[in-house]
Amino acid sequence: MTTTTSSVHAPAVRRLTAKGEATRARIVEAASALVFAHGVTRTGVEDVQREAGVSASQLYHYFGDKQTLMRAVIAHQTTAVLAAQQPELDALDTFEALERWRDRLVALQRSRHCVGGCPIGSIAAEIADDDPEARADLVAGFEQWEAPLRSGLTTMRERGLLADDADPDRLALALLAALQGGLLLTQTRRTTVPLETALDAVIELIRGYAA
Amino acid sequence: MTTTTSSVHAPAVRRLTAKGEATRARIVEAASALVFAHGVTRTGVEDVQREAGVSASQLYHYFGDKQTLMRAVIAHQTTAVLAAQQPELDALDTFEALERWRDRLVALQRSRHCVGGCPIGSIAAEIADDDPEARADLVAGFEQWEAPLRSGLTTMRERGLLADDADPDRLALALLAALQGGLLLTQTRRTTVPLETALDAVIELIRGYAA
Known part of the structure; x- marks a missing residue:
């Protein structure tokens, strides 16, 4: 890293x-x-x-x-979380790349035995309400995570892989939320099924916009 | 309550x-x-x-x-969280009920000024890794939450509102994950947009299975 x-x-x-x-x-x-x-x-x-x-x-x-x-x-963990999703995260511009990214996230949780959840999300759940400066950093951290999702989906639409009515902003945010919720449930249940199911659902929705 | x-x-x-x-x-x-x-x-x-x-x-x-x-x-908050989603949660058997449930969740976060996140999810993020008994209770709590989602979607499929290839187990888990991730991002960003976007994405996916 x-x-x-x-x-x-x-x-x-x-x-x-x-x-x-x-x-x-x-x-x-x-x-x-x-x-x-x-x-x-x-x-x-x-x-x-x-x-x-x-x-x-x-x-x-x-x-x-x-x-x-x-x-x-928070800064360190943001960098680490983004690095752990490379090279896919910065080039999510095909369905295959989306699937590889999904597989990488699942494999990472498996290697951690589903312990720990999201290094940023866990901090957010714990201190976002209490520390406005930390909350601002967490907002920025999530934005750094969401930006490449949005960018990849935008490229897919520009290349004609996604129809014009696909909304990269909305789909990227839905992916990030699915990922966060999937990680929390994976941590709680100690199985990657929630993460897989959550990501697969949004990827299936995105595939529904295939041009 | x-x-x-x-x-x-x-x-x-x-x-x-x-x-x-x-x-x-x-x-x-x-x-x-x-x-x-x-x-x-x-x-x-x-x-x-x-x-x-x-x-x-x-x-x-x-x-x-x-x-x-x-x-x-955990037991008390599980009861409270489920109660706060009634009457919709126990009868999520139409698309209209799903939308009313979604609106109720969003309105609840708005009334809390997006502070606090999920009363169960926050506890899970904090102590699931450290306390096996609490983790078991949290698993059971999430299961109590997921069961009516699964049940409602199953009823929709039985009534012919959803096609036979709609998978209530998978869609219910995707809904719960979207909800948890949406709540965490809503808490962090202090806007209900993530929660709305996350739930709307999975509901849109479910609508794609309309028979």
């Missing part, structure tokens, strides 16, 4: 040295793993220190408070 | 007097409201005591530990 800059991230307050960047990245990765496993509330900054092998003052140097660290986690 | 017995609940360990039942119900309602607002982890038993106006020993009398109380919350 690359850790290139994401468009959802806390503002960089200072230029970091290469070593500083590495330490910061180690903190964010440790925090992300803990949040994925235990949630935001149950992830203490002391846990992150221990897991990342940094001191309290180091952690404070990079992230002044837990909220700032959690925003970095 | 009625507080009749739900099929998802912690086993009754003793017969309660009417006054005991009322106290128990007050505790569960207070705990449910706190969990809906702040999540499971951030709801302390002291908060529940204060909100319900009961002592620590009273709380302990009815619920030996927080886990038992949380299972009662």
Whole structure:
């Protein structure tokens, strides 16, 4: 997984040295793993220190408070979630690509034994109501996810694979919602059937618009 | 909202007097409201005591530990969630009923200003991975939700409103997943558009099976 800059991230307050960047990245990765496993509330900054092998003052140097660290986690997990869906996500412009993307998502859940759900969706369910800045980051993260879905469907319509009355905006949002609900039910039921069924339903709807 | 017995609940360990039942119900309602607002982890038993106006020993009398109380919350919220979808949910046997049900869900989120998401789904996202007994209750809760969807669609097929190749199991699960994902995105984006779009997509797919 690359850790290139994401468009959802806390503002960089200072230029970091290469070593500083590495330490910061180690903190964010440790925090992300803990949040994925235990949630935001149950992830203490002391846990992150221990897991990342940094001191309290180091952690404070990079992230002044837990909220700032959690925003970095959202940025990191958004990048990771999108990376895990490549190469399909950025080229969802054929029915075959849609099916490969669907298969990749299902295989990923299977490899995780259906544990954890969506790294972004879980954070959203937990803190969207309480932290307006985190909520804004989550909105942006979901938008980064929805944009390539919309873009792929738009290309399919432009190429004549989908009829003119297919609405890429609506279908992309329906796909993202199906994915989120499918992931939550897959996490709860510990089987990928809900994710498969949810995605297949919207893909079937999209196929109904085949030109 | 009625507080009749739900099929998802912690086993009754003793017969309660009417006054005991009322106290128990007050505790569960207070705990449910706190969990809906702040999540499971951030709801302390002291908060529940204060909100319900009961002592620590009273709380302990009815619920030996927080886990038992949380299972009662899941049972209570399952009953409440299903009740909030009536009368449509138990008679989803026409396209008109499906649309009224969809409208009711959207209106409910609007009345809540899109805050809170799904009372069961939020708990699932937070604790399904950590508490096997709670997860089993959540599985049962979702099943209680899915059953009337499946039943309504089965009736529609039997009545000839849906073609023989319409699969009520698959379509019901797709509806529930769309609902859960739509609720999560509605909570995050603070607009009912995701919920509307997600439900409308699956209802459109179901309409494609109209006989």
